[in-house]
Structures are given as C-alpha cells and as structure tokens.
Amino acid sequence: MSHSVVFNNVTKRYKMYSKNSEKILDVIIPKGYGEDFYALQNISFKADPGDVIGVVGVNGAGKSTLSNLITGVIPPTSGNIDIKGDASLIAIASGLDNQLTGRENIELKCLMLGFNKKEIKELTPQIIEFADIGKFIDQPVKKYSSGMKSRLGFAISVNIDPDVLVIDEALSVGDQTFTDKCLNKMNEFKEAGKTIFFISHSMSQVKKFCEKALWLEAGEVKQYGPIKEVLPQYEKFLKEFKAMSKEDQKNFKQMILEKRSKENKIPTLTDEGSSSNEVNELFDDHLNRQARGGRKRKRFRLKKLSYSILCVFVLLLLAFSVYHYKDEIKGAMSNSKKTTTVPKQEEKNKDDKKEQPIVVEKDKKDIRYVNAKSAFIRKEADLLSEGISMATFGGSYEIEDEQKDPNEDIDWLKVKFGNDQSGWISSKVLSKVSNNLDDKQIMSDLQTLQISQESIDSYTQLIGKPKSEVPHSFNDNNLELTYSDNDEVQNLTFKLNGIMREDITNKLGNPDLEVKSYSMLYHGTEYDYVFYLSELNEITEVGISAIKE
Known part of the structure; x- marks a missing residue:
C-alpha cells in the first residue's frame, strides 16, 4: 500500500x-x-x-x-x-472573504480549487444544505458568528471530496447536532479510505x-502511533504540567521558547538527565543574549542614514523581489487563467447521450459497484474492525448480507471477493448500475477515437484465460493484466494518449458512475469500461473487466 x-x-x-x-x-x-x-x-x-x-x-x-x-x-x-x-483544510473561517456573502464565498473557493461554473452550480445546493445557516447564506460573512463560519467552511471542504x-x-464551535453531522460525514470519508x-x-x-x-x-x-499508546502518555503529561507551580510552568515555557530559537536540540524538562540548574543556566543565557542584542540595536540609529540612501535600499529590495519571484508570478497568472476557463463541451453531454436499449438481467444477484476512489473491506461490520482488502472505483461485488451499525449512521453490506472470501463494506460507497450499453457500439465509438478495433478485440479475448495461455507478445509496458486467485486474467488496463474526457462523453454520453477528475465507468452487456483521467481531464488509461453474472 x-x-x-x-x-x-x-x-x-x-x-x-x-x-x-x-x-x-x-x-x-x-x-x-x-x-x-x-x-x-x-x-x-x-x-x-x-x-x-x-x-x-x-x-x-x-x-x-x-x-x-x-x-x-x-x-x-x-x-x-x-x-x-x-488535500483540503477545514478551520474556522479558513479561506473565507469577510466582505463576500456565503454564496459568493462558495463560488470563490470552488473556483480557486479548479472547479468550473457548471460543477460549482451542481455543488452549491449540497453545500448550502449541509451548512444549514438559512438566509445568512446571502449575508456578508463578516456578520457570521464563529459557529456559522465553521459550518460554511466545513460544508465547502467536505463536499469537494478531497483525498486528504x-x-x-x-x-x-457550534452545537452538538452539527458536530454529530460532521462526524457522520467524516465517517463516510474514513470508510472511503x-x-x-x-x-x-x-x-x-x-x-x-x-x-x-x-x-x-x-x-x-x-510520539506517533496507535491512539491507545500515545494518548495515555499525553494525558499524563497534561496532568503533570497542570500540577506544576506557576514558576515551574513559566520556566518550562521559557525553555520551549529557547529550544525553538535554535536549530540544534536543547534539553527540556522532559529530557532524561536534565536538571533545574541546566534550565536556569539556559534561561539566564537567553536573557543575557537578548540584552546584548538590544544594546547593539540601540547603538544603530536609522536617523543617521540619509533619506536618499534608504530610498535606494527600498528600490533595490523591490527590484530583487520582482526578479527573484518572476517565475512564480507568471505561474500564478497562468493558473488563474486556467481556473476561470469553463469547458464548453460538458454542457452538451446530457443532450448528446445516445439512447441505448436496457437489457434485463438474467439473474437475481445483487451486484453493486464502487462509486468512490477507494474503500476498505473490513473483517467485521464495524469502523474499528481490521481492513482486510481495499475496493477501488469501478470494482463490482456480489452482496451476501446487510447489517445496520448500532453506533454509527452506516448500513454495512457483506460482499464476496478474492478466492471465496467475504467482508463488510459501507453501502454509501456502493451503487447499483442498471443501464447497459451495447459493447459493439462502445468498441465502434472507441475505434473512431484512434483506438484500434483489432487491439480491443485481442485484449478482451484475454479476459478469463489462464496465465499460462497468455502470449508473451502482450507483456509490454502499455498493457497491464490483473490475475485472480486462480491465475486467470481478471481484468486488463492499457494506456492512452491524446484523448480528452469530452471525446469519450460526446461519443458514449454521460458515464454510469464518475469520480470528478479521476475516473468514470460505462456499463456494457459483457464488459465494464473504466476510463482514468489526469488533472487536465485527459484519458490516461482504460480498464476492461468482464461483468459478473
């Protein structure tokens, strides 16, 4: 991992x-x-x-x-x-402009994170509903309480679906109801890996x-490690610190200040072998150095510098700063232009989607697909249970059982994976996919995008074959094969270059499942197709796997 x-x-x-x-x-x-x-x-x-x-x-x-x-x-x-x-930071009023309204702050922060106008329009209702601050959403943030700022900042951050x-x-800050709501949302993130x-x-x-x-x-x-090992030691330290006299606390804080003013390590009260004499010596030395530095600064008088010399210094400083950071300034201006650019093709995707026949499933199995980047499959139906496998976007699983978590707002699903193994996964990261696209049409459309029909046919024929029967000609850098526990080809992934997300959606319509700027899934009659995206919405890889029957 x-x-x-x-x-x-x-x-x-x-x-x-x-x-x-x-x-x-x-x-x-x-x-x-x-x-x-x-x-x-x-x-x-x-x-x-x-x-x-x-x-x-x-x-x-x-x-x-x-x-x-x-x-x-x-x-x-x-x-x-x-x-x-x-990575996304949630802090009180983090990234919020006090002069703008809550609604305007939503748009501003999402634009800064690279979302286009259409995506922001889709996200805004979810963010407003989660924040639950009523009519204040259209009031300037400077009129918000600290709890309302926290609500809005939290709502924006969790709805943009960060990885970290x-x-x-x-x-x-805020009431217990909102705190519980936030913890439930974080549990969803936790379960999504x-x-x-x-x-x-x-x-x-x-x-x-x-x-x-x-x-x-x-x-x-x-200290860094399991919560059961670290937290008791930290709570013990807090108890000892609170039990100190005011003088000891003052000396400890001064020691910390002294330690953080130097790059080299200096003993603290918690270091083995340190003594009160060492602490007092360091404390006295710190005060003496401050006094010496103060006397030196007093001997220097800016008034002795002429006005013209000071102006030259300022001009040299400005020139130096502009020259030194010229590349960063150009990059920031370039990124700003990219951020505010709204793709024109995405507005057409919904209307251009081809009508495809819906094929009725022949069996009654409950098959569901992973709708998040990744999620843990746990040994037991419990957030604290051991993660025994990792499910990734587009993976399909047969549901064996369902169980409600008595402590958390989670419905657990028992799934089969690997060689007759079973585990539990949150229902929030699994979705049913009922729409079936015609595989021949998919492959025909892919062929028009300079993906060889011959290559796709030869690739799909490998699925289900034993490892021993895979020709050596397929073992190259552009094709990656994944094998099951029985050493049969389970799925394959091949690389692509120069094809944009819009090229696929204009041909195949909107995907059945999608994680923004990461991947999208199309469900055929025989195969599932997962397209992986770069940060620039360019297709980098295509994964193909057989549909479970």
Missing part, C-alpha cells in the same frame, strides 16, 4: 522582527536582524489511506503550522513533503474518532 502523506525531516522556520525597518535591513544584511523561530523542526511521519490521525499538543506546539504544510498553504523551509491527491482532509479545531488529520483539544472526540495519534511538543514529534 502506497503512503498518502509522507513528511521527511520537514522544518518550518520564521523570522521575528521587533519593527518593520528590521525586515528591510535583514534583506540587505543577511542574518543581521531578526530572531529565528522554528515552528516545526525535523518532522518525519507517514500516513496511509484510511488513517484517521488525531494531532494533539498544547497551544503553540505547531499543530496549525502542520495543517498548513499538509494542505500546501505554506511551503516548508527544508525537508520533503509528499501528498497523494488533493485536515480538520483544525473546526468542531470546537481517505486520510484524515483531526486537530483538537477535545480528548473525547479524538478517542471516539481517531485510530492513531501524533503528539507535537515544541515543534517536534514527541
């Missing part, structure tokens, strides 16, 4: 200035002004699809900085971050919802 989020030795450093003039002087005289502050330092961890991670730590530990790094709001100073898919979801104290980071001071919510915990202290990872 590939990791969905990887942090490798990530550090985020800020500069702190006592006055604005020091910002200019720090550029002209590197490292001469301002104090370093390490919001995060040497952060390394990995998260997998389906992980729900509670991020805990006292105020100022670096939790919000971590959330901004995961979602790409800010870049790291050093280290590498690898995120698979789209970061929730930063968004459930700390998405990665969730849940940042909260509410230990009860973290225990109820999360399976892992990431404990941050002084901008570093104190």
